[in-house]
Amino acid sequence: MTKLRFGIISTGNIARQFATGVRQSTRCVLAAVASRSQESADAFAKQYEAARSYGSYDALLADAAVDAVYIGLPNSMHHEWTIKALRAGKHVLCEKPLASNLAEAQEMFEVARSAGRVLVEALMYRCHPQTLKVLEVIRSGTIGEVRLIRSSFCYRTRRIDDNIRFRADMAGGALMDIGCYCIDFAQLVTGKAPGKISAVARIHESGVDEMAAGSMEFAGGVLSTFTCGMTAAANNTAHICGTEGYIEIPVPWKPPAGGGQFTIAHGTPPRMDGGAAAKVPGPQTIHVPADRDIYSYEADDFAAVVQDGARPRMPQESSLSNMRILDELRKQVGVSC
Ligand SMILES: NC(=O)c1ccc[n+]([C@@H]2O[C@H](COP(=O)([O-])OP(=O)(O)OC[C@H]3O[C@@H](n4cnc5c(N)ncnc54)[C@H](OP(=O)(O)O)[C@@H]3O)[C@@H](O)[C@H]2O)c1
Structure with missing residues (x-):
């Protein structure tokens, strides 16, 4: 070839x-x-x-x-x-x-x-086998109907002065840099664009949003919350919660080259369901092998689009929907776009 x-x-x-x-x-x-x-x-x-x-x-x-x-x-x-x-x-x-x-x-x-x-x-996270496997499990109905998607993408950087992410004139900010993953993830899982969206943010002296917290509501009543930020260390585990259980993804955005893993759990039964006496299956960890770097999957997927006419894993409508949401949320928190 x-x-x-x-x-x-x-x-x-x-x-x-x-x-x-x-x-x-x-x-x-x-x-x-x-x-x-x-x-x-x-x-x-x-x-x-x-x-x-x-x-x-x-x-x-x-x-x-x-x-x-x-x-x-x-x-x-x-x-x-x-x-x-x-x-x-x-x-x-x-x-x-x-x-x-x-x-x-x-x-x-x-x-x-x-x-x-x-x-x-x-x-790139859309191209990794871990993401594809998570979607497969959700679509199989294992966790029932999805009701809630929670995600986070935060890191703590002390590099401000020469960092393009802290430049308002370069379209920086946390929502643009990493909030875009959380916004995209909820849409990938639901297969829809959200209706109501909102965000609050902490604005850095450079004029960009350094931390943001958002919520989105999807048709059918699926709710999503997310946090993103460049000045706080955080646990970036993602959860997809359904009527029959939930999925926990410890490293949702950039799984290691050797492969990823996530857990399917069913929670603790509440008292009205019989409490500890009710039978709930224990958590199951799914290992997803990967034989190479995440960007290598991305490059090959792109080649498949160009050479074979495959549908992009990140289609045009998803990019446009992300941009629409990023515009609206930045407007809400007072950051220009
Ligand atoms: N998908 C991911 O995993 C991921 C991860 C990190 C970043 N990103 C995205 O990749 C893009 C670049 O991020 P980065 O982390 O690679 O940034 P970076 O390290 O600052 O690199 C940006 C590069 O752009 C070029 N450039 C041209 N004009 C510039 C200017 N006026 N100021 C600064 N750089 C300029 C420079 O390359 P030359 O000097 O060689 O021309 C520079 O090295 C962003 O859009 C970011 O959101 C994606």
């Missing part, structure tokens, strides 16, 4: 992780990398064995031996470089969140459609 030739734009943090993934992928090859600095591009190409390195993003887009571009730039630059790449005839896998706001995201998909090229938002 012909391998999909990826060009990576950026030599930053996630570009390095994605390059590692491409090297482990079965369907893709790292053809080129571009940076604002030729020196950085050269060092990156050497480390990750990219065939060519460029000191400008435009130079990579002019490379005819690049089929697809991976955009690992600050959020505020996704729109510009995705559109340039699509117009240069490249397929695009763009980092999350797809854009600075919904209007930009809509334009990006419109350009992809008119250029006849694929555009997918890189929400």
